[in-house]
Amino acid sequence: MIDRTRLTSLRAAEEERFVSLHPRSAQLSEQARGPLLAGVPMPWMTRWPGAFPLFFESASGARLVDVDGIEYVDLCLGDTGAMTGHGLPQVADAIAARARTGITTMLPSADAVWVGEELARRFGLPSWQLAMSATDANRFVLRFARHLTGRPRIAVFDWCYHGTVDETLAILDGDRVVPRPGAMGPQVDVAVTTAVVPFNDLEALDRRLAHGDVACLLMEPALTNIGIVLPDEGYLAGVREVTRRHDVLLVIDETHTLCAGPGGCTAAWGLEPDFVVVGKPIGGGIPCAAYGMSAEVAGRLLGPMVEAEVDVSGIGGTLTANALATAAIRATLSTCLREEDFAVAVPLAERFTDGVAGVIAEHGLDWHVQRLGCRAEYWFCPPPRDGAAAAAATDEELEAFLHLWCLNRGVLLTPFHNMALFSPHHSEADVDRHTEVFGAAIAALTSGT
Structure with missing residues (x-):
């Protein structure tokens, strides 16, 4: 049900939007290409969506601010490294x-x-x-x-x-x-x-x-x-x-x-x-x-x-x-990753799962969302049972578009896959913001609006 021509067009528009939003990150990226191999201090930092890596200025709780002053709801949390929240x-x-x-x-x-x-x-x-x-x-x-x-x-x-x-x-x-x-x-x-x-x-x-x-x-x-x-x-x-x-x-x-x-x-x-x-x-x-x-x-x-x-x-x-x-x-x-912290974070992941599943059902897509504790992830297929099936289900073009669409609207997902991770610092409003942004992206893909 995904029009690939439309997907290509939408992604190109999002690429242009990304560049226009992040002039300071563009400048730092260009500067980094000399002293840093591939312009980054660690290889997989090249995997973020957009024409160049996003450079960050500060992070606190469930928020991240880039060098262009744009604030994000951070659903990546350092790919689990900051599952406690930032800047404790x-x-x-x-x-x-x-x-x-x-x-x-x-x-x-x-x-x-x-x-x-x-x-x-x-x-x-x-x-x-x-x-x-x-x-x-x-x-x-x-x-x-x-x-x-x-x-x-x-x-x-x-x-x-x-x-x-x-x-x-x-x-x-x-x-x-x-x-x-x-x-x-x-x-x-x-x-x-x-x-x-x-x-x-x-x-x-x-x-x-x-x-x-x-x-x-x-x-x-x-x-x-x-x-x-x-x-x-x-x-x-x-x-x-x-x-x-x-x-x-x-x-x-x-x-x-x-x-x-x-x-x-x-x-x-x-x-x-x-x-x-x-x-x-x-x-x-x-x-x-x-x-x-x-x-x-x-x-x-x-x-x-x-x-x-x-x-x-x-x-x-x-x-x-x-x-x-x-x-x-x-x-x-002594202060984090306790039962009381998961009692806040897990329901947020459940709310995320329900929100994504609702958007998927609304548009009649055979997509699914999986959850493990305070972590959730959506698939563009029925849930795989093994790693080979999961690898075969990867849709890099679609993933790149959705990541970039969310990033351009202030929601940061983990770059390698479609993961959202929740901490006690997140709120229901943060979850609902992702559902809104995700829903708009799917609507644009499926209806051409």
């Missing part, structure tokens, strides 16, 4: 106080003890370590898993996302494991390091783990970065049974799925992983992550952790678990 005063105060009394000493602080206890309370795993990013945390956990099992491979789901971990940048091409499209300079052949299976397919998982060469299954309890793909009823219980039967360690990556509640899907759905990884929002925006483990796993790792060679084990780093990061985590988790 309590985190700023903790960071300032810690910075004045020492940031990096290679010694633990009292804050680290509090953080470990709080993470254990939230997720139900007793022993924790800290990292600089969820990518690092995943890398460390994979090393632990191979060490504990003596097995060479790890398993992931097709079209998964676990940061920039080499072993996870793999997909299925038929029965073959191949590098994920876009993966640059793979370290080694992923077919050697990684087993890949489809999400929501227990039989495929069972067959692959039966080979006996997989140390651990690293998984999100619901796929997120390819769009929200929810597990079938009973699927996660089946995953736990299959992994235990094959002596494969289960690693749950909650970096995005923390949106399900204070202890992520692990607590909300009663999961029983051997390891949990969490990152991004737990430091209120300061780079940090953590990984926890069961008592049984911790007992097996205690010996290697106190050996003389642990500094060259491939685990940790000089700035990892620095006092600034642990102070930020304590300030964040």
Whole structure:
């Protein structure tokens, strides 16, 4: 029902509007092309809609202001990194106080003890370590898993996302494991390091783990970065049974799925992983992550952790678990991402879901919207059950238009997909603004008005 000629025309008009609205961002983008590769400090910043990246000036709560003075309802929230909201005063105060009394000493602080206890309370795993990013945390956990099992491979789901971990940048091409499209300079052949299976397919998982060469299954309890793909009823219980039967360690990556509640899907759905990884929002925006483990796993790792060679084990780093990061985590988790915070944010995501679904129904489109906790995302098709179907459903032209249309009207979505994330700082009016803007875009596409 989408007229592609009309879509192309509307997108061209939105591109012109974007350029006219953002002269200062255009100027900074041009200036950045010399000192910064591709004009940005990190590659995926080129993925935002528009002819050049939007440069921001400030962000507070659920609002972001760009260098041209335009304010946005921020439904991206740093792609989960600012799920707490931006510019938290309590985190700023903790960071300032810690910075004045020492940031990096290679010694633990009292804050680290509090953080470990709080993470254990939230997720139900007793022993924790800290990292600089969820990518690092995943890398460390994979090393632990191979060490504990003596097995060479790890398993992931097709079209998964676990940061920039080499072993996870793999997909299925038929029965073959191949590098994920876009993966640059793979370290080694992923077919050697990684087993890949489809999400929501227990039989495929069972067959692959039966080979006996997989140390651990690293998984999100619901796929997120390819769009929200929810597990079938009973699927996660089946995953736990299959992994235990094959002596494969289960690693749950909650970096995005923390949106399900204070202890992520692990607590909300009663999961029983051997390891949990969490990152991004737990430091209120300061780079940090953590990984926890069961008592049984911790007992097996205690010996290697106190050996003389642990500094060259491939685990940790000089700035990892620095006092600034642990102070930020304590300030964040003591005041944010609590039950009372999700009690505000989740209903907003439900309102968003209902609003988008209403627009879709009004225009008779076979589109759908998925929700996981305080995170929601719309699809231009029925909800996929696995990553390959989700990847095949991608419509880059339509996504780019909708993102640009929303941005030009003061609503910021996550650039890689059609995600909206909600914090306690958002309001029902923010949700309704998106519904209004989204509805106008669909009306323009379908009626030519």
